Amino acid sequence: MPAHPTPLSRRVAAALFAVLLGMPCPAALAQAGRAPPVLPLASEPPPRLAVHPPVPEALARGVIILQFRTENLRTMAVVGPKAAEVSPRLGHLHVTVDQGPPTWAHTSTDPIIIVGLPPGRHKLKLEMADPTHRILGGETVEVTVPGAGGASHGH
Incomplete structure (x- = not known):
């Protein structure tokens, strides 16, 4: 495993963390090219x-x-x-x-x-x-x- 996480591994970790919490992670959504959900x-x-x-x-x-x-x-x-x-x-x-x-x-x-x-x-x-x-x-x-x-x- 590299000493510093790669951008892909950071995105995967952020998405995994969001799934574990049961909510979308704004950082993961933004990196995936999608806007985070905002309630009007x-x-x-x-x-x-x-x-x-x-x-x-x-x-x-x-x-x-x-x-x-x-x-x-x-x-x-x-x-x-x-x-x-x-x-x-x-x-x-x-x-x-x-x-x-x-x-x-x-x-x-x-x-x-x-x-x-x-x-x-x-x-x-x-x-x-x-x-x-x-x-x-x-x-x-x-x-x-x-x-x-x-x-x-x-x-």
Whole structure:
């Protein structure tokens, strides 16, 4: 066997790896002269947002930590009309506290962390937006920031 793999052996290895994973390998398809399959954006399922209840230990200290998960939407800091045409779908979250303003863009998959809200009930509106800021759906979470002496939270 040669010390360095030949182009043919690399293609065979890439194709074999793709078969083992049960999916086409874009590199193998490209080397074979075929374009990798791309799902047209219009036929993608709609994005979904799942927000977990606030972390209780942090909420007891007045810190709201919301973990979330998106489906059919890759959360990242990309904006503009060309980015809105990319498949799989790109986007970010718009976060509004107590019907704002302000609203800010959350552009990562890291948890949303909010500090400094006064004790009491608050509404946090999380909206999925495409790179042109068009709203794709969302969820509102109600949270109670405890005063001195206790914690409670809602979802």
